[in-house]
Amino acid sequence: MTPILTTALTIGGAGLACGGLLALAAKFLAVKEDPRIEEINGILPGANCGGCGYAGCAAYAEAVLLKGAPINLCAPGGAEVLGHLADITGETAKVAEHKVAVVLCGGDVSHAPRKFDYNGVADCRAAHATGGGDKSCSFGCLGYASCSHACPVGAIEMVNGIAKVHRDLCISCGSCIRTCPRHLIKMVPYARTIHVMCSSKDKGPAVKKACKVGCIGCTICTKLAENESIKMAGFLAVVDYEKDLDSDAVIEKCPGKCIVRI
Amino acid sequence: MSELAIVSSSPHAHSGSSVQRIMLDVIIALVPAMAAATYAFGWDAIRLISACVLACVASEGVSRKWMGRDLGVEDLSAVITGILLAFNLPPSLPTWMAVVGSVFAIVICKQLFGGIGYNPFNPALAGRVMLLISFPVFMTTWSTWGIPAPLAVDAITTATPLGLVKTAIATTGELPFTFNGATALQLFVGNQNGCIGEVSAAALLLGGLYMLVRRCISWHIPVAYLGTVTLFSAILWLHHPQQNLNPGFHLLAGGLMLGAIFMATDMVTSPVTKRGMLVFGAGCGLLTMLVRKWGGYPEGVSFAILLMNAVTPLINRATRPRVFGAVKKKKA
Amino acid sequence: MGASTANFRAPGGIHPAYHKDLAAEQPIAEMPLPAMLVVSMSQHLGKPAEPTVKKGDTVLRGQVIGEAAGFISAAVHAPTSGTVKLVAAVATAAGPRATAITIVPDGEDTWVEGITPCPGWQTLDKKAIAEKIAAAGITGMGGAGFPTHVKVSPPPEAEIDTLILNGAECEPYLTADYRLMIEHAARIWEGALIIAKALEATTIRVAIEDNKPQAIAAMQDAIPAEAKDAQVVVLKTEYPQGAEKQQIFAITGREVPCGGLPLNVGIVVENVGTTLAVWEAVVNGLPLTERVTTVTGGPIATPGNVKARLGTSYADLVEFCGGTSGTISKIISGGPMMGFAQPDLACGTTKTTSGLLLLGPDAVQAYESMPCISCGRCVGVCPMKLMPNELSQFLEAEDYETAEAYNVMDCIECGCCAFECPAHRPLVQHMRRGKAQVMLIRRKQAS
Known part of the structure; x- marks a missing residue:
């Protein structure tokens, strides 16, 4: 019996001693933290999308309490999270307008061909930096899915070689916008559904050569759209998302077939 | 076009x-x-x-x-x-x-x-x-089946040479055989018991030479590995020749050649820097000899290499080369 | 006095197949004026030049058509006389678009007025030399295209003691600098004396790899009597011996600090082509309007070294060299190690177009990249002693902070790692993207 007893006592004793040390450490080395930080962190969606400008939800929670960050920065959380944050902090803020991302390019593989055979890293930024990108149009979606990979909620799908945002899944964090080397993705109000699906700054003939559904700068839509809600920016028609636009005429009359309702 | x-x-x-x-x-x-x-x-x-x-x-x-x-x-x-x-x-x-x-x-x-x-x-x-x-x-069952008759006569059989040594030291406290030119030759050409790949040091060395020429391996790991084993066993042998066989035996017996040439040099699991390779090889040699001399198993090559595999990322980090130009900047 | 050999050996390096025999023995051939010239405003490192002409203007050869836009920038001159047909953004050889001026030559090739030769340059002070170089719009003609007038006017505390003429031309296939050294050794030496005067440098070294004995002999024979401490240094043939920092180390044993410039160790390196351009600019008063480009590669009918006006389209260069035969798989502006692949032959030459290389299907290896097997070859060949294997993995994971901490910014994009990589990983592409991203982050933090 003695060896068993000795063993049990030794191991048990060692265990007790270690446990005691851990307990002491937990007590004396504990980091003092405002319990509300943990509470806010629990309320935030936990997508860690970075849309608020902080490195994840925990950082934002800390910033709200310690650095006085505005409480309406969490786009994915919307009104619900804002309400909770207002309760905890006692601050008030207006709910930010519900916005969704849209990729302003409609030149999929059937409309805009490749101009060379790209061989390299399958990433839009890398492709863009190599020979200026392999798409015939130097402004269009390259289709290497960098935005789709960056999206924390899987709201961007690659369809026929270009990115499409599922607007009802989008949490408006803006991660995709930061990855697109061609700056094609815009955050637009959810209520606005008519878009010029082209971002080419080229002149009409060059656009036509590169893509079958590009904006050729004909300006027809700017005349049809109510209260100047589509304006020309150089050779490109651009929707002014601040204004209402709900005209089917602009869609039908666009010779480039690049104005669509999503 | x-x-x-x-x-x-x-x-x-x-x-x-x-x-x-x-x-x-x-x-x-x-x-x-x-x-x-x-x-x-x-x-x-x-x-x-x-x-x-x-x-x-x-x-x-x-x-x-x-x-x-x-x-x-x-x-x-x-x-x-x-x-x-x-x-x-x-x-x-x-x-x-x-x-x-x-x-x-x-x-x-x-x-x-x-x-x-x-x-x-x-x-x-x-x-x-x-x-x-x-x-x-x-x-750990070493059959003598299949060993060609002419070589089987003097073959060191029934257990691996390292096993024999370990058992003998443990039981009688004396070496079971003396290591001389003849036994060395036996081990070198492949007349020993053991795992099927480790029998012939000569064949393994030939393969290693080919890999060196084809740049599949660099000399660093095998040399550091074998060198450490030689050094370690030489110290033991000089210190106590009755209990320890000389370095020649340690080099040729068991899985050392196989390990040093083919296993430790596996690119994926060994360091990428030259200095790291030397450290890695030396570590393998040290651990191998520790097991051989004091461990429970007669042979320690596998354990040594696996343990060193585990610290490979650490070695890579510690032996990161000094970046060209990482010198004190003179004011311009 | 024979040529001396390099004292030190820079780390890393590879031995690619050189293929220099294709064009090495072809004397420099002057190309007649093409039907059109597309002159980019982005011919150099730094800010593109500002166009000073518009559509319909007539220009004379040597007339400024683009003004330097800032400190690190260089002027661009009309390569011949003619009419401006278009001022518009076109793709550059490196990819991004930049404004370019399209000129239709009138065939007269009339020089602009006010060209003032200065054979007695010895009387000029260093400021005057730098001004003449700036007025001629000279930039580094070896690769990066750093404006030369900036290089020759170092801050006073830099104390430059050595000028190195880079004639290594370590890029495979290219032979333009080689031909220049053989055909214009004396002028290059005089150009070197001019630059040395501007820098107040007492020592001049010409670096040439040992696979170019003819160039070594030519430069050796032409060492001017008035040069106090001038030598030809023979480098071991190895890529990238032409890389500035590695070359400085090989010759002097001085290590340019990370993020620093050669002037931090008292050295300025100039390409031999640039040096010749400096001679033209100071002695003859001529701005930079043409350069020698090696047109080479398997599909080219008669490879050669062509002196062509800036803005000559690649298609015209190829035609001058007898056109092509067989399939063209890759079109490269520059050499195979650091050049830029082109979608077509539309681009025009610039001050940095050292070569136009066409590769057939047999010479093109596609990247079908595999996971890294940690063979460590990239670590062994990296001339900057980086660990490309790790860095590329950090960058793939978009961990730019760690990549920066492990010196991704010191990568010189020489391509040794990717050349050796058995897993065919696009290491240089990762580095390029990583460097761009780190720059972006740094700029964001600074603002």
Whole structure:
């Protein structure tokens, strides 16, 4: 019996001693933290999308309490999270307008061909930096899915070689916008559904050569759209998302077939 | 131009090397040792090598498909794992055990970690150690079956030479045999008992030479490994020649040559810097000798290399080269 | 006095197949004026030049058509006389678009007025020399295209003691600098004396790899009597011996600090082509309007070294060299190690177009990249002693902070790592993207 007893006592004793040390450490080395930080962190969606400008939800929670960050920065959380944050902090803020991302390019593989055979890293930024990108149009979606990979909620799908945002899944964090080397993705109000699906700054003939559904700068839509809600920016028609636009005429009359309702 | 020009980032030239070519070179380098194994153990060597290779390639193919990886088995790395695992098995091992070891090596130790390039441990060695722990009796039974008659007369048989030494020291406190030119030659040409791949130091060295020429390995790991073993055993031997065999024996016996030339040099699981390779090789040598001298097993090559595999990332980090230009900046 | 050999050996390096025999023995051939010239405003490192002409203007050869836009920038001159047909953004050889001026030559090739030769340059002070170089719009003609007038006017505390003329031309296929050294050794030496005067440097070294004995002999024979401490240094043939920092180390044993410039160790390196351009600019008063480009590669009918006006389209260069035969798989502006692949032959030459290389299907290896097998070859060949294997993995995971901590910014994009990589990983592309991203982050933090 003695060896068993000795063993049990030794191991048990060692265990007790270690446990005691851990307990002491937990007590004396504990980091003092405002319990509300943990509470806010629990309320935030936990997508860690970075849309608020902080490195994840925990950082934002800390910033709200310690650095006085505005409480309406969490786009994915919307009104619900804002309400909770207002309760905890006692601050008030207006709910930010519900916005969704849209990729302003409609030149999929059937409309805009490749101009060379790209061989390299399958990433839009890398492709863009190599020979200026392999798409015939130097402004269009390259289709290497960098935005789709960056999206924390899987709201961007690659369809026929270009990115499409599922607007009802989008949490408006803006991660995709930061990855697109061609700056094609815009955050637009959810209520606005008519878009010029082209971002080419080229002149009409060059656009036509590169893509079958590009904006050729004909300006027809700017005349049809109510209260100047589509304006020309150089050779490109651009929707002014601040204004209402709900005209089917602009869609039908666009010779480039690049104005669509999503 | 009808066909589109290829556009890629520079450089637009390549040395022409490929992973497949490296693997093929390693396989070619293993041929002499396979021949020696077949000569020494006959049918058993062929049986085990083919069983391991087939099992490895099959499980690699199946698991890659199953895990949805787009790479196939054409990089030949599974073939090497198969051969090396077989080299680490005793000739009398049942085929089914070899197959179990192969599947473990490929599926658990390689594919589950992410496939080629991502495995932290040498799959063949991990497979062998799994078998050694699971089936200790089978893994340490050394049959003399198959050793050609002319060589069997003086062959050091029935147990591995290292096993003999370990048992003798433990029981009688004396060396079981003396190590002289004749025994050295026996060990060198392949007339010893042991795992099928470790019999002939000569065949292994020949393969190592080929790999050096083809740049599949650099000299750093084998030299550091063998050098440390030599140094360590020389100190022991000079200190106490009655209890310790001389360095020549330690170099030629057991799995050291196989380990130093083929296992420790596995690219994936060894350091990338030259200094790191030296540290890695020295660590392997030290651990091998510790096990051989004081450990529970007669041979420590597998354990030594696996343990060093575990610290490879650490070695890489510690031996990061000083960046060219990392000097104090003179004010401009 | 014979040529001396390099004292030190820079780390890393590779031995690619050189293929220099294709064009090495072809004397420099002057190309007649093409039907059109597309002159980019982005011919150099730094800010593109500002166009000073518009559509319909007539220009004379040597007339400024683009003004330097800032400190690190250089003027661009009309390569011949003619009419401006278009001012518009076109793709540059490196990819991004930049404004370019399209000129239709009138065939007269009339020089602008006010060209003032200055054979007695010895009387000029260093400021005057730098001004003449700036007025001629000279930039580094070896690769990066750093404006030369900036290089020759170092801050006073830099104390430059050595001028190195880079004649290594370590890029495979290219032979333009080689031909220049053989055909214009004396002028290059005089150009070197001019630059040395501007720098107040007492020592001049000409670096040439040992696979170019003819160039070594030519430069050796032409060492001017008035040069106090001038030598030809023979470098071991190895890529990248032409890389500035490695070359400085090979010759002097001085290590340019990370993020620093050669002037931090008292050295300025000039390409031999640039040096010749400096001679033209100071002695003859001529701005930079043409350069020698090696047109080479398997599909080119008669490879050669062509002196062509800036803005000559690649298609015209190829035609001058007898056109092509067989399939063209890759079109490269520059050499195979650091050049830029082109989608077509539309681009025009610039001050940095050292070569136009066409590769057939046999010479093109596609990247079908595999996971890294940690062979360590990239670590062994990296001339900056970086660990490209690790860095590329950090960058793949978009961990720019760690990549920066492990010196991704010191990568010179020489391509040794990717050349050696058995897994065919696009290491340089990862580095390029990583460097761009780190720059972006740094700029964001600074603002």
